[in-house]
Amino acid sequence: xxxxxxxxxxxxxxxxxxxxxxxxxxxxxxxxxxxxxxxxxxxxxxxxxxxxxxxxxxxxxxxxxxxxxxxxxxxxxxxxxxxxxxxxxxxxxxxxxxxxxxxxxxxxxxxxxxxxxxxxxxxxxxxxxxxxxxxxxxxxxxxxxxxxxxxxxxxxxxxxxxxxxxxxxxxxxxxxxxxxxxxxxxxxxxxxxxxxxxxxxxxxxxxxxxxxxxxxxxxxxxxxxxxxxxxxxxxxxxxxxxxxxxxxxxxxxxxxxxxxxxxxxxx
Amino acid sequence: xxxxxxxxxxxxxxxxxxxxxxxxxxxxxxxxxxxxxxxxxxxxxxxxxxxxxxxxxxxxxxxxxxxxxxxxxxxxxxxxxxxxxxxxxxxxxxxxxxxxxxxxxxxxxxxxxxxxxxxxxxxxxxxxxxxxxxxxxxxxxxxxxxxxxxxxxxxxxxxxxxxxxxxxxxxxxxxxxxxxxxxxxxxxxxxxxxxxxxxxxxxxxxxxxxxxxxxxxxxxxxxxxxxxxxxxxxxxxxxxxxxxxxxxxxxxxxxxxxxxxxxxxxx
Numbered sequence: 001x002x003x004x005x006x007x008x009x010x011x012x013x014x015x016x017x018x019x020x021x022x023x024x025x026x027x028x029x030x031x032x033x034x035x036x037x038x039x040x041x042x043x044x045x046x047x048x049x050x051x052x053x054x055x056x057x058x059x060x061x062x063x064x065x066x067x068x069x070x071x072x073x074x075x076x077x078x079x080x081x082x083x084x085x086x087x088x089x090x091x092x093x094x095x096x097x098x099x100x101x102x103x104x105x106x107x108x109x110x111x112x113x114x115x116x117x118x119x120x121x122x123x124x125x126x127x128x129x130x131x132x133x134x135x136x137x138x139x140x141x142x143x144x145x146x147x148x149x150x151x152x153x154x155x156x157x158x159x160x161x162x163x164x165x166x167x168x169x170x171x172x173x174x175x176x177x178x179x180x181x182x183x184x185x186x187x188x189x190x191x192x193x194x195x196x197x198x199x200x201x202x203x204x205x206x207x208x209x210x211x212x213x214x215x216x217x218x219x220x221x222x223x224x225x226x227x228x229x230x231x232x233x234x235x236x237x238x239x240x241x242x243x244x245x246x247x248x249x250x251x252x253x254x255x256x257x258x259x260x261x262x263x264x265x266x267x
Numbered sequence: 268x269x270x271x272x273x274x275x276x277x278x279x280x281x282x283x284x285x286x287x288x289x290x291x292x293x294x295x296x297x298x299x300x301x302x303x304x305x306x307x308x309x310x311x312x313x314x315x316x317x318x319x320x321x322x323x324x325x326x327x328x329x330x331x332x333x334x335x336x337x338x339x340x341x342x343x344x345x346x347x348x349x350x351x352x353x354x355x356x357x358x359x360x361x362x363x364x365x366x367x368x369x370x371x372x373x374x375x376x377x378x379x380x381x382x383x384x385x386x387x388x389x390x391x392x393x394x395x396x397x398x399x400x401x402x403x404x405x406x407x408x409x410x411x412x413x414x415x416x417x418x419x420x421x422x423x424x425x426x427x428x429x430x431x432x433x434x435x436x437x438x439x440x441x442x443x444x445x446x447x448x449x450x451x452x453x454x455x456x457x458x459x460x461x462x463x464x465x466x467x468x469x470x471x472x473x474x475x476x477x478x479x480x481x482x483x484x485x486x487x488x489x490x491x492x493x494x495x496x497x498x499x500x501x502x503x504x505x506x507x508x509x510x511x512x513x514x515x516x517x518x519x520x521x522x523x524x525x526x527x528x529x530x531x532x533x534x
Binding site: 259 | 408
């Protein structure tokens, strides 16, 4: 059970982890300079509570903390309760979701481990945009992708905005970082995966022809503007494309991903 | 060819159509109180120029107006040229795309006409969110949907934010309003369309089973929260679902739409 602690002083150091949230992703005082994991709103806080990330504290208005009573039953951390005004002044802006939780980062998962226990993976290259990254995790969760491998040029999925846009699913879908890019794609091949690079190239197979729903498959996605690098495409087993109308920009990367994930699911 | 007109006075009445853009969607002085069509940025302005919407004027910094020289070759309207500072003060905020165009609304398309010349349509109910609406048009354009029918509770696709999020494709994909909801879905049936309601209901057919790529098809999408009304689902020919992992919120409506549009395309 959480320990309710009333906070009425904006400068109370006990809520420092929640202070000035718009800068919370950079914490020079923390390992690697990276911020803590911040969950916003009842639904995302619930997903954090069900995740491997060790929760340090909650902070919110009474009504929202009370909505979380059941979800926090097994938790032994403080819940700082305040009013909306003090909360806004600590956080730095009005937060209409009314509750936050903060957690430490969990130990990183090794790519080989994640690959070993998966059948459907997504591999990302150059996804720097936190909203696209969050949306990709949300779509991966909904469409039963087992995990995400982060190649070169990707942002940190645990940034506050990614957590929020993913609706907390970055805390639920496991991810690992590939160190050597794109050489580490061979880890997938060594484990019997077919690696399919999604690209608008005209000589790529259509998603339907590629039949991604058979056997272990990893789909490789690049950023919206430049797309996948030639090196990444060359390191894949095949190139696949979503047939698109001419004269239209490519789809948003998270949307293209969703179409590929659905094709992989075989359902 | 556009007529270049230098503007250096923030209060110049000739740029009134571009003034205070954050309020530009409400124009009590215009028919129906609705704003003019506003295109932002070179790409979207080019799409506006290629659309049936009659362009009234351009407004931008010299470099962006010049980028549009070819696209505006056949156009006989003023192009107001100014600097970034005057532009920001007219528009009400800094607009980093550097160019705008404004157009009148075009005559509305009748549903019967749009249905008569289409094979793949999307029908929307309760899509009030301008970003979702814009994203649906972008996805419809990319995935070769012929048109959009707007049922009850939808916003105006020509709102500035929808135009922007659609990357101008609301100006390219034709749309029509269904007056009587959901009775007007019979217009589709009378024209040989199968109407497939997308819903998470467990008794719906999976998208794959439904085989939406044969014959004229219209897919019916509702808003993310409440989904389609029972009346709309009852008025459809069949219910289809995207199989999803348990414990995950439904997909964003534009993303779910993209998966359905891809399934409809048969490619």
